[in-house]
Every structure is written in C-alpha cells, then in structure tokens.
Amino acid sequence: MSFSIHRAVVTAVRTLTPGMVRVTFGGDGIADYPTTGIGDEYVRLFFPPQQDAEPVLPHSTGESWAFEDDVTPSQMRTYTIRAVDRAAGTVDIDFVVHDGGVAAAWALRAAPGNVVGITSPTGLYDPPADLEWQILLADATGLPAAARIAEQTPDGVRTRIVIEVGHVDDVQEITGRDLEVSWVIGGNGHGPSCFDEVVRDLAVPEGVGYIWFAGETSVMRGVRKQLRHVRKLPNQAYKTIGYWTVDVERWVERWNGLDEATRAEIDALWDGWDAPGTDQEAITDAYHEQLERLGL
Known part of the structure; x- marks a missing residue:
C-alpha cells in the first residue's frame, strides 16, 4: 500500500474518562480510508497552527512525506486508530489528555468542524497464524x-x-x-x-x-x-x-548534543533492516544497548 495523506474533519467528540477523549473523524478525505485492519495500526496526525485553522499538509513521497520548501510544517504526532466504521466513513482516535503537549491540548478543545491531516496506517501486531x-x-x-x-x-x-x-x-x-x-x-x-x-x-x-x-x-x-x-x-x-x-524534551536535547559521528553510527544500525534473513530483533538489541550506554 502506498503512503497517503488525508484531510480529516472532526464529526464528534466524546469524553471517555478524565484522562481520555475520543475524537471521530469523517469527511470526504477519509471516505475510503485505506485501513489495514490490524488492531494496533498507527498513523501520523498533522495539527493546525490554531484550533479552527486548516493544517498545512505534506505530500506523499511514496514511503514517507515532505513539506513544500516555502511553508511552515504542521506539528505531527503519532496515534493508534481505535476504530474504523466503513459504513459511516469515520475513524475514531482516542487521545490521552493531560496538561501540555500539542496533541493533548488540541484534543481537549476539539469540536466538530476542526481539521487535521492523517496518514495512511501501519500495523505492528503480528501474532502466529495458529495462535491459541x-x-x-x-x-x-x-x-x-x-x-x-x-x-x-x-x-x-x-x-x-x-x-x-x-x-x-x-x-x-x-x-x-x-x-x-x-x-x-x-x-x-x-x-x-x-x-x-x-x-x-x-x-x-x-x-x-x-x-x-x-x-x-x-x-x-x-x-x-x-x-x-x-x-x-x-x-x-x-x-x-x-x-x-x-521527559522527551530532555531526551531530544541530549540526542542533539551527541556528536555527528555517534548519531550516524546509531542511525546506521538500521541499514539492511528489510533485507532477507535479517534478525531484526538483534538490530533492535544493538540500538537499545547503544542508547542505554549513552544514557538515553
């Protein structure tokens, strides 16, 4: 499935608990939303600069996205899809809400008519076929x-x-x-x-x-x-x-404080991730070991 970006309009908002809000998205942009159906499929959401404004959406580059050179990119966060209703043409996303944070602040004020960008999804849940x-x-x-x-x-x-x-x-x-x-x-x-x-x-x-x-x-x-x-x-x-x-802000600050060679060495661990026969869990081991060694 090729990577795609969609314009999603809020159609309903529901408070589930004091710490979670469900936002339902609809509109022409996701009428035929390309869900994988995988239970933990995740998407990137692009938020507008003001609550009732239009977000600046990137364009697809095939497997990722890019913004035009002359625009200020929308802030992006990653979320999982709670439900897809094909008949209604809607997608539900549940937001953990708290003080601070771009997505939480947006969700706490979300109202019908608000607009975000949403990417096509990717799922990670992959149990054995003969699961018991x-x-x-x-x-x-x-x-x-x-x-x-x-x-x-x-x-x-x-x-x-x-x-x-x-x-x-x-x-x-x-x-x-x-x-x-x-x-x-x-x-x-x-x-x-x-x-x-x-x-x-x-x-x-x-x-x-x-x-x-x-x-x-x-x-x-x-x-x-x-x-x-x-x-x-x-x-x-x-x-x-x-x-x-x-404390992700501190994590990012420490990552950015690493020398360029160290960051490149860590990034290079992912080379060949999709190559046939690759032990991806071994790569993941090496990645986390490097970060923990650096206090990240």
Whole structure:
C-alpha cells in the first residue's frame, strides 16, 4: 500500500474518562480510508497552527512525506486508530489528555468542524497464524490498541489484558471473546511503572502464544529484556513498542548534543533492516544497548 495523506474533519467528540477523549473523524478525505485492519495500526496526525485553522499538509513521497520548501510544517504526532466504521466513513482516535503537549491540548478543545491531516496506517501486531492465546500489556497510551485487538480477536484464542493507568477513574470497559482484563494503577508519568513486577510474575500458558506490549519507552525496554533475554521467547512470540518517552524534551536535547559521528553510527544500525534473513530483533538489541550506554 502506498503512503497517503488525508484531510480529516472532526464529526464528534466524546469524553471517555478524565484522562481520555475520543475524537471521530469523517469527511470526504477519509471516505475510503485505506485501513489495514490490524488492531494496533498507527498513523501520523498533522495539527493546525490554531484550533479552527486548516493544517498545512505534506505530500506523499511514496514511503514517507515532505513539506513544500516555502511553508511552515504542521506539528505531527503519532496515534493508534481505535476504530474504523466503513459504513459511516469515520475513524475514531482516542487521545490521552493531560496538561501540555500539542496533541493533548488540541484534543481537549476539539469540536466538530476542526481539521487535521492523517496518514495512511501501519500495523505492528503480528501474532502466529495458529495462535491459541495472547497477553496484551499496555499503559494508557496503548489502551486503545489493546482494546481494539481484543475486540477483533477470533473465537478460540484466549486473551489476557493488563492495563496500567494513572488513576482508578481512567479504567474503561473492554470487551472481547474469552477475555480476562486486569487493571493496575501507576506509571503513565505519575510514578513508577508496575510492569517490571507484572512481567516478572507473568504466567505464560502452554501452546502457541503471543505477548504484545505498548507504552513508555524505558518501561518497554525492561519488558523486552524480560521476554527476549530472561524468558528467551522466540522473535515471533512477542512485540514490544515504545509509544512515548518520559521527559522527551530532555531526551531530544541530549540526542542533539551527541556528536555527528555517534548519531550516524546509531542511525546506521538500521541499514539492511528489510533485507532477507535479517534478525531484526538483534538490530533492535544493538540500538537499545547503544542508547542505554549513552544514557538515553
């Protein structure tokens, strides 16, 4: 599927919990939106300079995007799709809302008629074809994807979900077949995450399974080490994704402070990522080891 950018108009806004707002997008720009259907498919959103203004949208370069030289690019953030309604021609995206942040501030004031840009999606959830069970782990940012995966899981697959939210009022209803849901309070920028303990004590069933995690990057690293290096799960048995980074402004400042050769060395780790026979998890190991060595 070629990469595309679409103009999306807000048609409805709903407060789900004190910490999450659902925004429904419609309009001609996404009437035939090219969803992958994968439960954790993610998109880039381009936000306007003012709430009721038009965003400056880039053009597709085939596999990415670019802005014209004479414009100020719209600010961009990455989000997962909560639901796609083909009949209605709409897309739902759930926003974690908090003080500060381009996307959160926009979502808190979102109203019908507001416009954003939205890219075509990419999904990462990729369980084995003969899946018997799955465990979905996420903080609040991964909650929408985990809930969608659970809803789309076919009969015959046992699903356990553990969601970490910052406050008991952020608990939501999650539905699905043969589903067990647990909630823990912590993490999410409000305190230490509980996932080190959760994953360490995790009971892994017999049979063909899949463990999926989405949340803060440093927490993700700990989860990934447990799954890959302690439990020694095969590559196809898990997926860990960093959705956000605590104190990201400081992280970016430290990254930009590295010398050019060091940044180039880290970027070069991804060369050959899509080459046949590449052990992508080994590349990911090397990447995180480099960043941790540099205190990033």
